[in-house]
Amino acid sequence: MSSFFQSLLSDLLLYRYATLFLVNFLSCIGFPLPAAPSTIAAAAFASQGFLDMKLVLLSAISGNILGDISAYWLVRMFGPRVLHWIGLSKYLATPAFRNVERTVDTYKAPVLIASRFQVQATAVVNIISGLARLNFRRFAFYIIIGEMLQVVVYVVVGYVFADSWQALYAVVGKFGWLIALATAIVVTMASNKVIKRMLQ
Amino acid sequence: MSESVQKKALSIYTTYIFVGLLFIVSTLVLVRATLDIQRLRQSGTLPSRHGLTFRRPAAGVPNPSYIESWMTFGYINRVFNLPSTYLQRQLGIVGVKYPNVQLARYAKDNNADTATFVTQVRLAVGRYQAGALSQ
Numbered sequence: 001m002s003s004f005f006q007s008l009l010s011d012l013l014l015y016r017y018a019t020l021f022l023v024n025f026l027s028c029i030g031f032p033l034p035a036a037p038s039t040i041a042a043a044a045f046a047s048q049g050f051l052d053m054k055l056v057l058l059s060a061i062s063g064n065i066l067g068d069i070s071a072y073w074l075v076r077m078f079g080p081r082v083l084h085w086i087g088l089s090k091y092l093a094t095p096a097f098r099n100v101e102r103t104v105d106t107y108k109a110p111v112l113i114a115s116r117f118q119v120q121a122t123a124v125v126n127i128i129s130g131l132a133r134l135n136f137r138r139f140a141f142y143i144i145i146g147e148m149l150q151v152v153v154y155v156v157v158g159y160v161f162a163d164s165w166q167a168l169y170a171v172v173g174k175f176g177w178l179i180a181l182a183t184a185i186v187v188t189m190a191s192n193k194v195i196k197r198m199l200q
Numbered sequence: 201m202s203e204s205v206q207k208k209a210l211s212i213y214t215t216y217i218f219v220g221l222l223f224i225v226s227t228l229v230l231v232r233a234t235l236d237i238q239r240l241r242q243s244g245t246l247p248s249r250h251g252l253t254f255r256r257p258a259a260g261v262p263n264p265s266y267i268e269s270w271m272t273f274g275y276i277n278r279v280f281n282l283p284s285t286y287l288q289r290q291l292g293i294v295g296v297k298y299p300n301v302q303l304a305r306y307a308k309d310n311n312a313d314t315a316t317f318v319t320q321v322r323l324a325v326g327r328y329q330a331g332a333l334s335q
Contacts (some may be wrong), residue, residue, distance in 0.1 A: 014300055
């Protein structure tokens with residue numbers, strides 16, 4: 001366990017829900033913080049009776065949703081200007097970026113929901129959604145579903161493995177990627193097959 | 201049906217199926233959690249007067265080796281069911297922050313070696329457990 005995560009756990013024990021909210025909020029904006037391990041740890045502490053599970057769910061979900069929405073609006077309002085200042089605005093007009101935009105726009109639900117399970121993917125998709133000026137209502141709808149699912153999954157993991165949650169910490173990064181990847185692959189394959197059959 | 205209409209329909213159906221699947225999964229998780237709580241309430245582990253705390257039954261006596269330097273005295277008191285002043289008395293802890301201070305911070309503030317202090321806490325908790333078991 002890294003010393004940074006250890007100090008974060010201490011903060012979680014001392015400042016409780018405020019720490020959980022902040023870690024989730026900042027990770028959605030793009031700070032490389034261990035949001036998923038923190039949520040798992042908070043759920044484990046709740047199962048031991050140290051924290052309140054309802055407040056753990058509330059602070060994690062609200063932190064994530066508000067972080068996503070803040071990131072989306074910050075990038076939407078200031079993203080192009082910032083890219084212009086640092087001389088990267090030309091990349092917004094490249095075919096590669098247009099392709100990424102189109103992919104996110106076409107597969108809004110799978111991309112937005114599956115990306116919530118991995119902190120780096122969350123930040124990247126939030127930035128692309130803001131730059132591409134994705135319809136805000138749709139963005140908010142899918143990220144709310146995704147964040148609720150993500151938090152419920154990690155809380156259930158923390159609750160079920162409360163006695164050995166520290167061992168889970170070592171694999172949780174890969175675990176997040178695996179969930180996102182498996183969800184995206186299974187849903188894409190299953191839905192494509194069903195829809196092709198329906199359209200024939 | 202033209203290709204663009206097919207593509208649009210594909211996109212819409214994909215979205216609805218994906219959202220539907222996720223709702224099914226989340227419903228199953230919620231049902232499972234509800235059944236778990238009901239079972240805990242029926243077994244008396246989760247008294248209804250305390251509300252929905254989701255506290256799990258302890259899986260036996262917790263091992264003091266679980267204690268680490270990032271933990272706070274308050275957390276250790278809770279997990280090991282210690283009286284709130286037990287560690288304070290056993291280890292001669294002074295300071296207004298107790299029990300809301302982590303072991304590593306307390307050791308550092310008192311010029312003590314962190315590993316040694318953690319060992320002392322583990323031994324104190326072990327003594328309490330031994331005393332509680334013998335009674």
